[in-house]
Amino acid sequence: MGHLGYLAVLVGCLVAALWLEPVLKVNVLRRPRRLLLTLLPVAIVFVLWDLGAIAAGHWRFDPAQITGILLPGGLPIDEVLFFVVVPVCAILGFEAVRAVLRKPAGDEQ
Amino acid sequence: MTYTVAALLGVAVAAVIDLWILRTRLLTRMVFWATYPIIITFQLLSNGILTGRGIVLYSPDAIIGWRIAYAPVEDLFFGFALVLLTLSTWVWLGRRGIQRTPVAGEGSRLLKRIKP
Numbered sequence: 001m002g003h004l005g006y007l008a009v010l011v012g013c014l015v016a017a018l019w020l021e022p023v024l025k026v027n028v029l030r031r032p033r034r035l036l037l038t039l040l041p042v043a044i045v046f047v048l049w050d051l052g053a054i055a056a057g058h059w060r061f062d063p064a065q066i067t068g069i070l071l072p073g074g075l076p077i078d079e080v081l082f083f084v085v086v087p088v089c090a091i092l093g094f095e096a097v098r099a100v101l102r103k104p105a106g107d108e109q
Numbered sequence: 110m111t112y113t114v115a116a117l118l119g120v121a122v123a124a125v126i127d128l129w130i131l132r133t134r135l136l137t138r139m140v141f142w143a144t145y146p147i148i149i150t151f152q153l154l155s156n157g158i159l160t161g162r163g164i165v166l167y168s169p170d171a172i173i174g175w176r177i178a179y180a181p182v183e184d185l186f187f188g189f190a191l192v193l194l195t196l197s198t199w200v201w202l203g204r205r206g207i208q209r210t211p212v213a214g215e216g217s218r219l220l221k222r223i224k225p
Contacts, residue, residue: 006164009155016151025217031208038199046191049119058112058171065164086188087195089151094144094196099214100224103140106133107203108212
């Protein structure tokens with residue numbers, strides 16, 4: 001897998017969740033503004049956590065298995081994509097469960 | 110601060126945001142707890158690959174040392190905080206009227222067939 005190892009895991013996550021959009025019509029991607037407004041603050045908060053963790057030496061990344069594109073602070077772009085992909089998959093799953101169970105989540109009319 | 114402390118703090122902050130700041134109260138809702146087992150299954154799988162293959166490496170000094178499917182137990186808390194903050198923000202935006210529709214399932218023929 002080499003340098004695409006981390007990215008391959010992210011693609012796997014997307015493949016596991018994206019089918020919910022056309023098949024169950026969870027309509028997450030059809031609400032792009034809401035999606036973007038969710039992703040932005042979440043990604044910022046977790047990128048900051050990540051930068052702190054890298055600086056504190058909590059974790060590091062195998063240079064042979066990431067793209068090698070590093071942002072300031074030594075943050076791999078792979079890791080930034082993680083904070084986009086995982087929230088997208090979580091929302092897709094949440095909306096799918098909601099569509100099937102028809103239980104309230106608190107944002108209904 | 111160790112990763113152990115940071116991860117527990119992350120869960121606490123996400124819970125405070127959900128319960129008292131955005132007041133989405135997902136932690137009290139059935140739909141959240143029905144979703145979470147699905148999410149954690151995929152998290153254990155993907156995180157297991159990331160940690161099992163050594164793509165992400167942890168300092169032994171930063172973690173308590175308990176591992177589940179190769180991943181440090183702290184990652185479960187980290188993931189919980191990430192997912193809760195995401196879903197709380199998503200629901201909060203919907204409640205404020207930002208693209209509340211089209212609702213999930215609207216226009217799905219499959220759903221109509223299994224749940225008429």
